[in-house]
Amino acid sequence: MTHPRWLDEREARAWRAFHKMYRQLNSAINRRLTSDSGLSTADYEILIPLSEAPGRRLRARDLGRGVDWEKSRLSHHIGRMQRRGLVDRQECPTDARGAFIQLTEEGWRAVEAAAPDHVETVRRYFIDLLSPEELETLTSIADRVVHRIAETTPDSDCGPPGCAEG
C-alpha cells in the first residue's frame, strides 16, 4: 500500500466523535444502571433477550450470537450471574454449546425492576436527543456497516445444531 488514503479533517473528526460518544454513553449508562439497580450493562444485555424469549430461556450459542460476545466472555459472565441467582444453566448432555440459559424468577424480578429507570437513562442520554430522521439515518448507517463486516468476515460459528428446542 503505497498511498494511504488518510482521513481528512471532517472524517477524522466524525470518527473520533463517534468513538467518544460511544465510550462516554456506555459508561454513563453503566454508572446509572448500577447505581439504580445493582446490575451492570453486561448483566442487562444478557437478561433482556432471556426475558423476551419463549419460556425465558435461550441456547447459550444463540444468546452469545445475539449479544455478539465471544464464547469465553459469555461463559464467564453467565457463571457469575448464576452465582448471583439471576440465571440457571441447563446442560445438554451431548453438546455443551447446546446448553440452555434459563432466566430465574430472581433474574426476572431484577430486570423488571431495572427497566423503567434504564429506559429513562437511554432516553435522556441518547434517544430523546435525536430527531426521527436522525434515528433513521443512524439505523441505516448501522445496517450498512454490519452488512459490510459480514461480507468480509468468515462465519466461524456454523456447526450443526445441538439439543432440540424445549
Add this chain to the structure above:
Amino acid sequence: MTHPRWLDEREARAWRAFHKMYRQLNSAINRRLTSDSGLSTADYEILIPLSEAPGRRLRARDLGRGVDWEKSRLSHHIGRMQRRGLVDRQECPTDARGAFIQLTEEGWRAVEAAAPDHVETVRRYFIDLLSPEELETLTSIADRVVHRIAETTPDSDCGPPGCAEG
C-alpha cells in the same frame, strides 16, 4: 416512576442497531489491526495521541482523559506497553498523576507501520460507507450526546496541576 416511556419499535431498532454496529466494528477493526500489525486497538488508541503530541509525550492524566479510560485501565495497559518497549514512563517525583508517558522509537515505528493498513480498514468498514451529510449528522449527534452527559456528570478529575510541562 409510574409510567416508563418505553422505546417504540423504531427507537428500539435504532438503539440495538447502533450497539450492534459498534461492537462488530470494534472487533472487526481489532482483528484486522492485530493481524496486520500485532497491535490491539487499545495499543493504537494510546500510540496515536502520543505520536501527535509535542516531544511525543503526554502527562498520564491528559492521555487518560483524551482516551476516556479509567486510571486503573490506563495504568495496567501502559505497564504492558512499557514491557513491550512501546512507551516509557517518566515519573514526576511530587505527583504520580503528573507522570509523563513517552513514545519510544520502537513505539513510533510500530504506529508508523500500522497506520496505512489501519486507515484502510477504518475506511472499508465505516468511513467510505457514509455520505458527507451522514458524517456531519453523526458528528452532530455525537457532540450532543457528549454534551448532555457532561452536563449531568460531576467532574471528578479536577485536582491541581502536577509537574510543569516539558
